[in-house]
Amino acid sequence: MKRFWLIGLFILVVVGVIAGVILTRVQVYAAPEQPIAYSHQVHVEAGIQCLFCHPSPLKSPLAGIPSVQKCMGCHNVIDTDNPEIQQVASYYESGEPIPWIRVNLQPDFVYFNHQPHLGAGLNCETCHGDVGQMDVTRQTVKMDMGWCLDCHINQSDEKVGRLADCLACHK
């Protein structure tokens, strides 16, 4: 009888762990709910380049997100009847930042810098996926250390020593 209970408990734990792993994965790839229903697809199809709104990955560690003022630069006149746009305008008028939820996130112990990646000729979509096709932005790759290293160790001999070094990212 006791043994039966133990097996039951064991199965429960295994199921729990598997469910946990699956749930976590689902969470990673799920698009977080944003304060405003913003669509990258609409903007990209309108012909706007990534670097117009995210201006600094070529010169700074961060890509940057557009200021509310920048949104209003166009939306003063474009699609002003849309309730979502009106919400953007109300943030601007009250001087409050829009509390976007981060989609791609590195933990605090990783020093990620956009600049050298773009310098090495990577495109935005290499890591961020085809954002231009996304109505709601979500993560397309789980940006863990294995994934980073997949690329970092497949480099030419003179680079690999530097790029596979712990201190390249964990300073």
Next chain:
Amino acid sequence: MTKRVSRRDFLKLTAGATVVTGLAPSVRRMVLEPYVQPPEEVLPGEATWYASTCRLCPAGCGIIVRVINGRAKKIEGNPHHPLNQGKLCARGQAGLQILYNPDRLKNAVLQSGGRGSLKFEPLYWSEALDILVDKLETLSNPNRVAFLGGLMPSHLYKLTTRFLSSFGSSSPIIYDLHSALEGRNSTVQLSESLFGSPELPIYDLANAEVIFSFGANFLETWMSPVSQSHAFGTMRQGQLGGRGFLVHFEPRLSATAASADEWIPIKPGAEGYVALAIGRIILEERLGQASSHRPYSILYQNVDVQEMADASQIPVEVLHRFARIFADADQAIAIPGGGLAGQHNGGTSMLAVQALNLLSAQIGRVGGVFLSQPGPTAGFRQNPNPGSFENLSILIERMKSGEIDLLLIYGTNPVFELPTSAGFAEAIASVPYVISFSQFVDETAARADLILPDHTYLESWGYEVPAPGAAKPAVSSQQPVVRPLYDTRSTGDVLLAVAERLGGQVANALPWSDEVDFLQELATELHGSSLGAYDAKTPSSFWALWRQYGGWWTEKEIPREPDISTIVQEPIPVSEPVFDGEENSYPYHLHPYPSITLSDGRGANLPWLQGAPDPMTTVCWGTWVELNPETASSLGVSEDDVVRVISPHGELEAPVVIYPGIRPDVVAIPVGQGHEQFGRFAEQRGSNPIALVASITDPETGSLAWGATRVRIEPTGRKKSLARLESLAGEGRESIG
């Protein structure tokens, strides 16, 4: 109802909680806030450095502040600044915690529950200004308003003085404890009487071969500690082939004394005797450059070396040795420090010390004494020289007798900083309306009716002429490094707005739309000067460079020799120190000293400074009483025993630190703790030794003789362990707390 959880249930619950937590999504939600309106030229993720001025003490060091995404992250010394040359002290580093302090006032408040109730009601600025204007307009006479200031930025001092004089009132009265502990007022008076110039002299420590420091803690808090430490480093690294020689006279082994080649634990008040004896011996034995002695022989007419030796308890042979060291050096300086100014005979002792520089012809010579050259910055130098305690006592009397209807207080906390016996707390109670401009509710602001909080220095504009200055004529500029965090308002702008509302003469005297307008007009006066380290084509580009550099200074050093032609040749008086308290009932001298971290208490609300251990005792977060081992054993107390220190004017209790570096007849207690108000980090921690001090003044200078009180000590039988890193008894590291 309480439900008891059995051990078994507890384990089950824990196991359950662990499984549930394991299943919870491991993804963090993080909010990403964009700028609403991005500042120009800000690159996300890249630091911007803004140059400004440190305001943690009156020295006025140049700082640069690292700002990322609109947040100030780190303060460093400005490497171009001629005063501190890229260095900064611990207090300067801790300035960030003023900006981010959780106890800051976030808007103008009215103390609606009555003074001391600490019940505050927020006000709109327009309402607050209405009250201020109304109070000024309904005064029966403009002399019934008084402005009490402490560490004020120079531009605010200028605006305030203009405001008050056009209103028909007298200038601000400046007094703060830090300046009193440094002896600023007495030093200025001494320079005025010797050199005809009321300012702080600059001692060329870097090029000195021998330094005799009489109570000048020049590596800790005295005057301009960062630039002096830098100069001391240069002296030690042997510019002249040697490593220099420092003798420090002080009753207690301070950090400066510990850096000296010789420390003389001098009897309090006897410093002047030593200086006189050294001078007399140099003259009598024609030591050093005898040719320069003749004009000064009259100064030492009344001095008898044996008498001085007896009075100072320093043997004649030792005095002879010092005389020879001082006279034989090519560059020797004697510095009259703050410890002297805090004695009843401070003025004469300081004169006796400065006279050594005259005797050895060190005035205006390399490795000697200079004054700071204003050059083209003369227009900026309406510097608020701290007034004497006597001046302040007059104000206190006027307040008590009901002659003041409106008191305005900026940048000083007299309720905490003055001895209880000065009676400020009673005097302020008899003033009908009190307005404070403090950023925090300190002891004085708690007794105000209205508080109009100024921005912190990292959010505000201004400038300061460093005093004592640097070898180059310089002005340090101040600019906001971040936008104001809260709805506070610059006091300069408050005054300008009030002036506009009052109209008439006052509005005419203050025609600027805001303080930046005023500053810009003043700063661009320097535009076009050929002496500057930089120049610009137009006034507006000059204004940009002024902010970028953190001020203006000349490219080259321009020394200024003090004028000694008018020195009155008369014997230096030998004056005996006077102490408050009968020697029989109060056998020990109380030696309060400024804390290297909290200074006079203004740093007590900054946890970084509270947590920085004192360099000599390694104690943090508290007050302690330093006793010589001999004294401690005669009292029967040991380390961490709580003792009661009693003066004729008050008493305090604190644990003992047994400290061999102190005279047996002296008890030292650091200043800075013992706040009743001033935020969560400062309140109800330690005690304030200044409260015990007698309000006696030096008759020469009118300065507070803060070192002239005697105390007695009683063991309480209790123990309280101090937070300290190490014990002096060589017991190695101990735990904190």
